[in-house]
Amino acid sequence: MTQTSSMARSDTRALAVRATGVDRAFGGVQALRDASFAARPGEIHALAGENGAGKSTLIKVLCGLISADKGTVEILGTEVSKVQPAARRKLGVATAFQELSLLPDLTVAENLLLQDPPRGRLGLVRRSRLVPAALAVLRHYGVDDIDPRATAEDLSVGQRQVVELVRVLAGEPRVVILDEPTAALPDRQVEWLAGHMRRLRDEGCCVIFTSHRWREIESLADRVTVFRNGTQVATRERLSEAEAVTLMSGRSFAGAYPTITAQPTDESALRVDGLKSGRLDGISFDLRRGEILGVGGLAGQGQRDLFLTLFGARRAKEGTIAVDGKTVTVRSPKDAIRAGVGIAYVPEDRKAEGLFLPLSIRDNIASATLSRRATGGFVNRGAEQAAIKSIVDQLRIGAGRSTNRAVDTLSGGNQQKVVMARWLLTDARILLLFDVTRGVDAATKHDIYELVGTLAAQGRAILYYSSETEEIAHLCHRVLVLREGKVAAELAGPVGDAERIVAASIKESQDA
Structure with missing residues (x-):
């Protein structure tokens, strides 16, 4: 944690935020249980915990989006x-x-100035002044790459997050509450936000934030409060990642990353030659059985195009794809998952791309394999339930007492495990894992890391991308670094040092 600011140290008389004895339930799920929390003016205070620990629920109670079933909340006294x-x-x-x-x-x-638009003398909104006013606000907060005339739906997720954050900053708040503000931001914008958080702290504002990236908590937070099962378990000024994970989960881990014991074979599982699609400009590589092949590089260099094209969600303009040495045609996801190909894709945006949110956990997991357990158009529910129970237990999905629960009632980490469970049931031999740990807690990340290592040891071939370069450096046998849609470098692994990947991302020469 950082050194607490002088204002935070000297102001012991008042608290910016205090929650005491808060309970909140959703149906039969107790999200908060006698939860308490306190934060001071002039400090950055991190909330940490596993997905489902109650952090987001507490934030919604603090800002008034939902009410507590029991307990009190005080803001600035x-x-x-x-x-x-x-x-x-x-x-x-x-x-x-x-x-x-x-x-x-x-x-x-319009989004940025929705609550306080420029008005004329009669109180009517002056639409001609919206764009200049918004442009001035964006530039004041150091944002020069977002067009105020663009519609929100045309922005990237990261750009939408920046607009949301600028809207918060422009209100000159005294208490700022940020729920996973960096989950969709590239590194440059993370530093941009960190600078504004420190400025707010130094001006006497109370900043409360959640993050699953421990390095952000270590570099920004003056104090950190850990939640588990809806209850505060500790508040500390100093806390190592290993201690935090133990407090969050009740389990101990030897380190942030497990040792990957799987050894790739010489057998080619997936060969790509001269692939062009979207930003891809003639990519070629060979992915072997039992290998975790990392895809690195700065954001937006064609990584997403590569994964979507291999899964058939985006059409290739040129190039060939071969599975087990045989050229295959992948024009749709149905082509990718069919027998003889066996390619599965787990996306970063589980809610928009990976799940049927109103459906049950069971139906989501079974959705890709219904035909395998059907006879005459009728699904064998007994066989289906046995298969689903096995995979739920293997992945430690927190389904409670029943897989009949709607999947949208699960925490983000458990939702991501449901997506992975669906594809593991297909026995896919080639797994395309695209930023699968985005927005999940440290303990769930560790579970996913161990699962990836186990799958590689079973002989599955894994293409792995993460927005956290450290993950790629520690988990992957090799790393392909993309730049402008091409393979800029191939790093033999284990790389171990994220700086090597970053250096290769910006180095002009092909040798890294």
Whole structure:
């Protein structure tokens, strides 16, 4: 953790935020249980915990989006348990959520100035001043790569997050609450946000944030509060990642990354030659059985195009794909998952691309293999349930007492495990894992790392991309570094040092 600011150290008389004895249940799920939390003016305070530990629920209670079943909330000395979000905003509370709240059909300018648009003498909105006003706000906060005339739905996820954050900053808040603010941001924008968080802290603002990236907590937080099972278990000024994971999960881990014991064979599982699609410009590589092949490089260099094209979700313009030495045609995901090909894709955006949110855990997991357990159009539910129970137990999916629960009631980490479970049931031999640990907690990340290592040891071939370069450096046998849609470098592994990948990402020569 960072050194607490002088203002935070000297102000012992008042708290910026205090929650005491808070309970909150959703149906039969107890999200918060006698939870307490306190944060001071002039500090950056991190909330840590596994997915489902109650962090996001506590944030929604603090900002008034939902009410507590029991307990009290005070903001800047005022009891606000029954106060609506608008009234809390008047007290100086500003919140940005992991689930973006921008209106997709409105422009950046309209979203940014929605609560305080420029008005004329009669109080009418002066639309001609929206764009110049929004441009001035963006530039004031150091954002020069977002067009205020663009609609929100046309922005990348990272750009939408930046607009959301600028909207928070522009309100001159006294208490800022950020729920996973960096989950969708590339490194440059993470540093941009970190600078503003420190500025707010130094100006006396209380900044509360959640993050599953421990290095961010270590570099930014003056204090960290750990939640487990809806209850506060510790608040510390100093906390190592290993200690934090133990507090979060009740389990101990030897290190941040497990030792990968799988050894690739010489047998080719997937060969790509001269692939062109989207930003890809003639990529070629060979992925072997039992290998974890990392895909690195700066964001937006063709990584997503590569994964989507291999899965058939995007058409290739040129090039060939071979599985087990035989050229295959992959024009759709159905082609990719069919027998004889066996390619599965696990996306980063589990809610938009990976899950049927209203359906049950069981139906989501079974959706890709229904035909295998059907006779005459009828599914053998007994066989299906046995297979699903086995995979749920293997992946330690927190399904509670029943897999009949709607999947949208699960935490983000458990939802990601459901997506992986679906594809593991297909017995896919080639796994395309695209930023699968994005937005999941440290303990669930460790579970996924161990699972990836186990799958490689079973002989599966894994193409692995992560927005966290450290993951690629520690988990992968080799790393392909992409730049401008081409393979800029191939690094023999284990790389171990993320700096080598970063250096290769920006190095002009082909040798790294």
